[in-house]
Amino acid sequence: GAVVSQHPSWVICKSGTSVKIECRSLDFQATTMFWYRQFPKQSLMLMATSNEGSKATYEQGVEKDKFLINHASLTLSTLTVTSAHPEDSSFYICSAGALWQGSEAFFGQGTRLTVV
Amino acid sequence: SQKIEQNSEALNVQEGKTATLTCNYTNYSPAYLQWYRQDPGRGPVFLLLIRENEKEKRKERLKVTFDTTLKQSLFHITASQPADSATYLCALASGSARQLTFGSGTQLTVLP
Numbered sequence: 542g543a544v545v546s547q548h549p550s551w552v553i554c555k556s557g558t559s560v561k562i563e564c565r566s567l568d569f570q571a572t573t574m575f576w577y578r579q580f581p582k583q584s585l586m587l588m589a590t591s592n593e594g595s596k597a598t599y600e601q602g603v604e605k606d607k608f609l610i611n612h613a614s615l616t617l618s619t620l621t622v623t624s625a626h627p628e629d630s631s632f633y634i635c636s637a638g639a640l641w642q643g644s645e646a647f648f649g650q651g652t653r654l655t656v657v
Numbered sequence: 658s659q660k661i662e663q664n665s666e667a668l669n670v671q672e673g674k675t676a677t678l679t680c681n682y683t684n685y686s687p688a689y690l691q692w693y694r695q696d697p698g699r700g701p702v703f704l705l706l707i708r709e710n711e712k713e714k715r716k717e718r719l720k721v722t723f724d725t726t727l728k729q730s731l732f733h734i735t736a737s738q739p740a741d742s743a744t745y746l747c748a749l750a751s752g753s754a755r756q757l758t759f760g761s762g763t764q765l766t767v768l769p
Contacts, residue, residue: 585746
């Protein structure tokens with residue numbers, strides 16, 4: 542199946558700094574990618590939809606100025622957590638897939654962010 | 658409001674038995690439903706997709722049913738093995754939606 546690669550798999554950063562997470566589709570072009578956040582023992586919560594060449598669409602309650610999304614090419618979307626705080630510590634996962642065609646979603650490995 | 662519920666947070670099953678997981682939804686008219694497996698610290702992996710006009714789908718030891726009247730999907734793993742231990746997530750998408758909405762997941766443990 543298709544492969545989505547996410548990097549880094551884990552990161553520890555100091556409070557107040559910014560962290561960038563990359564999501565790449567390795568063997569297909571993804572005009573749309575999705576960013577999720579998952580807290581321990583909870584399900585995936587959609588944060589935003591990343592659209593190639595245009596602005597991301599954020600879900601209600603997600604601060605777009607804090608979680609910057611850039612989808613500059615058909616194979617790469619990035620999520621930057623700006624001015625990170627300990628409460629931003631979570632598991633961040635990206636996905637891609639032609640869901641509107643009834644296809645499955647392909648997920649990255651996830652990034653464990655710890656803000657200290 | 659739309660809600661997706663998976664029957665229990667945790668389920669223990671003896672090796673060799675059938676594990677049955679439940680996904681119920683309200684205020685939703687999904688075009689299709691998907692099941693994913695998630696291992697600790699990893700992203701979900703797709704298992705099965707079933708469309709609204711399908712009653713049942715099978716793949717090896719996996720079987721999914723979809724009852725749009727009851728607004729419920731059942732996910733069965735037959736002849737379960739300890740390697741099947743993981744969290745299983747159901748996810749819904751409407752016909753026009755380009756994203757999935759996930760249930761809270763059921764953590765399955767298959768006991769040897």
